[in-house]
Amino acid sequence: MISVLYQNEVYRLLKSRRFKVMLLLMLLPVVIYFFTHEEITEYSAKALEISFQINISQFLINFWASVIGQLIVIIIMSDLLASEIDRGTIRLLLVKPIKKSEIVFGKFFSGITTVSLIFGIPYLVMEIYMVLLYKSGFEGFTATFDDFLYALSVTILVLGSLGAVSMLLSVILSRPLYASLASFGLVFTAQFILPQLPFFDNPERFNLSYQIGVLLKRGFTLHTGLDTYKGDVTMSALFFLSVILLSLTFTLLGLYRKEYEG
Amino acid sequence: MVLSMEHVIETKDLTKFFGKRNIIYHLNLKVPKGVVYGFLGPNGAGKTTTIKMLTAALRPTYGEIRIFGLEMPQKRVEIMKNVGYMPEVPIAYEDMTIVEFLTYIGRLSGLKKEEAIKQTKELMRYVGVGRLALNKIKELSSGQKQRVAFASALIADPELLILDEPTANLDPLGRIEFIGKIISLAKEGKTIFVSSHIVSEVEKMCNYVGLINQGRLIAQGRVSELTQIEETEYDIITSDNGKACEFLREKPYVREIWEEEGTIRVQVDPRFLDEFFLQFPKYLTSQGIRLKLFRPHTSPLERILMEKFNIGEESD
Numbered sequence: 136m137i138s139v140l141y142q143n144e145v146y147r148l149l150k151s152r153r154f155k156v157m158l159l160l161m162l163l164p165v166v167i168y169f170f171t172h173e174e175i176t177e178y179s180a181k182a183l184e185i186s187f188q189i190n191i192s193q194f195l196i197n198f199w200a201s202v203i204g205q206l207i208v209i210i211i212m213s214d215l216l217a218s219e220i221d222r223g224t225i226r227l228l229l230v231k232p233i234k235k236s237e238i239v240f241g242k243f244f245s246g247i248t249t250v251s252l253i254f255g256i257p258y259l260v261m262e263i264y265m266v267l268l269y270k271s272g273f274e275g276f277t278a279t280f281d282d283f284l285y286a287l288s289v290t291i292l293v294l295g296s297l298g299a300v301s302m303l304l305s306v307i308l309s310r311p312l313y314a315s316l317a318s319f320g321l322v323f324t325a326q327f328i329l330p331q332l333p334f335f336d337n338p339e340r341f342n343l344s345y346q347i348g349v350l351l352k353r354g355f356t357l358h359t360g361l362d363t364y365k366g367d368v369t370m371s372a373l374f375f376l377s378v379i380l381l382s383l384t385f386t387l388l389g390l391y392r393k394e395y396e397g
Numbered sequence: 398m399v400l401s402m403e404h405v406i407e408t409k410d411l412t413k414f415f416g417k418r419n420i421i422y423h424l425n426l427k428v429p430k431g432v433v434y435g436f437l438g439p440n441g442a443g444k445t446t447t448i449k450m451l452t453a454a455l456r457p458t459y460g461e462i463r464i465f466g467l468e469m470p471q472k473r474v475e476i477m478k479n480v481g482y483m484p485e486v487p488i489a490y491e492d493m494t495i496v497e498f499l500t501y502i503g504r505l506s507g508l509k510k511e512e513a514i515k516q517t518k519e520l521m522r523y524v525g526v527g528r529l530a531l532n533k534i535k536e537l538s539s540g541q542k543q544r545v546a547f548a549s550a551l552i553a554d555p556e557l558l559i560l561d562e563p564t565a566n567l568d569p570l571g572r573i574e575f576i577g578k579i580i581s582l583a584k585e586g587k588t589i590f591v592s593s594h595i596v597s598e599v600e601k602m603c604n605y606v607g608l609i610n611q612g613r614l615i616a617q618g619r620v621s622e623l624t625q626i627e628e629t630e631y632d633i634i635t636s637d638n639g640k641a642c643e644f645l646r647e648k649p650y651v652r653e654i655w656e657e658e659g660t661i662r663v664q665v666d667p668r669f670l671d672e673f674f675l676q677f678p679k680y681l682t683s684q685g686i687r688l689k690l691f692r693p694h695t696s697p698l699e700r701i702l703m704e705k706f707n708i709g710e711e712s713d
Contacts, residue, residue, distance in 0.1 A: 223488045
């Protein structure tokens with residue numbers, strides 16, 4: 136049953152105008168790179184890989200996973216359950232032989248699939264463009280494909296945790312707009328306001344973009360610039376994974392406790 | 398799933414508070430298998446709240462719900478394999494077409510894709526929205542949405558149908574058609590729980606009734622059993638109303654008599670009903686007067702309602 140819910144939700148999201156706009160927005164760094172890329176001096180798979188790691192991590196930290204990327208994830212994920220509750224269609228699901236856990240996980244994974252496409256397509260376009268630019272062919276593509284997958288995995292892990300928190304808030308608040316605003320409030324307070332308190336050392340490490348840098352460091356070994364991001368990769372990964380699991384558990388509890396009067 | 402139980406729906410002391418407001422009070426519903434159960438009561442009586450508890454949208458403050466003998470909401474998933482539900486206000490995914498929506502609901506009900514598509518096609522014809530198949534739900538009128546909601550309730554061929562004010566958005570012809578469909582579904586052996594505040598509809602559709610007012614179940618049982626109260630007020634039309642009135646006015650057991658738009662309305666002392674039924678037809682025959690219409694002034698269910706709810710006018 137979860138697959139029916141998942142397929143329908145992904146289809147609905149991909150068909151929406153919102154998805155197309157968000158995808159176009161995420162393609163912006165690729166367009167910027169198209170016009171501003173460095174002069175190519177060495178045409179090899181190795182040079183391509185180094186350049187790919189440098190460019191993708193720069194765009195990821197400064198654009199894709201920054202405010203704009205976080206905004207996109209919050210908007211998508213907070214709408215998944217809240218719109219069902221708000222419009223009353225959740226009652227259609229409750230009168231069907233489908234478990235509440237299937238509703239939560241089906242929705243979460245459909246949201247994550249959409250987020251993966253919104254971020255993954257630009258990463259892939261960037262990779263293909265760079266392969267063409269470096270004239271490194273299939274060898275270059277395979278050399279950078281691991282980096283592409285790694286960057287996407289890091290994005291999903293970090294922004295997925297943000298999405299899971301948004302889903303939890305959306306069950307509590309029941310309205311997509313309120314849930315989005317609350318998620319923004321929470322996320323930006325946690326990233327930018329609380330760390331400014333005097334007893335927080337190294338406030339930038341509370342920033343999601345900074346943590347992306349920490350996580351990328353493990354996989355992007357050719358990009359030495361990532362060494363400035365101090366932190367334990369395993370601890371960061373565990374932290375984001377725990378946030379996802381805890382948020383989904385509480386979302387499920389919220390769904391069990393909730394009453395649907397509308 | 399084996400559906401072996403005396404009552405398809407059974408509630409025990411079902412109670413619901415919203416804050417300090419008591420909406421449902423110790424409701425003990427018993428819906429036998431295979432009946433069309435009319436859940437009748439005025440607006441705000443607690444019908445929709447009860448249905449929301451039966452469909453797990455609301456949790457009872459206390460009390461028990463058993464559907465097919467299984468406890469709700471603990472066994473919701475098992476129960477819902479055999480339940481079709483149609484809400485008071487049709488709810489649907491507005492951006493979907495009718496075909497997409499019904500196929501999706503069919504698949505969520507456990508049907509395979511091919512089965513869901515087949516059922517969707519049949520049901521669209523059955524409820525009369527076949528030619529609108531590719532229209533988005535947001536483009537439909539409220540009556541058409543109601544028909545789609547009815548189709549979605551029937552998609553998995555459920556044993557039990559829970560319908561909340563199902564004719565609310567339908568036009569008069571649609572209502573007649575709908576009542577016909579309910580009667581034919583009942584003949585197939587389905588148990589149908591239908592809430593309404595329209596007495597005449599419940600009378601036509603239901604053979605079992607539960608009367609609810611201010612959250613309390615006032616009466617429950619077979620319509621035929623509940624309505625075994627003798628009528629004392631009749632509407633009569635004869636070929637000579639003047640003579641018939643004259644005769645009746647002289648009789649001591651006639652409490653009141655008046656003529657209104659060609660119809661005689663007579664109220665008889667219930668102790669002398671036998672005399673009235675013997676003497677009046679005899680008089681008409683002797684005078685060569687033809688009896689054109691003779692019927693109780695109110696329908697049996699309306700009388701029960703007026704008696705139980707202590708009201709002087711019909712509730713709808």
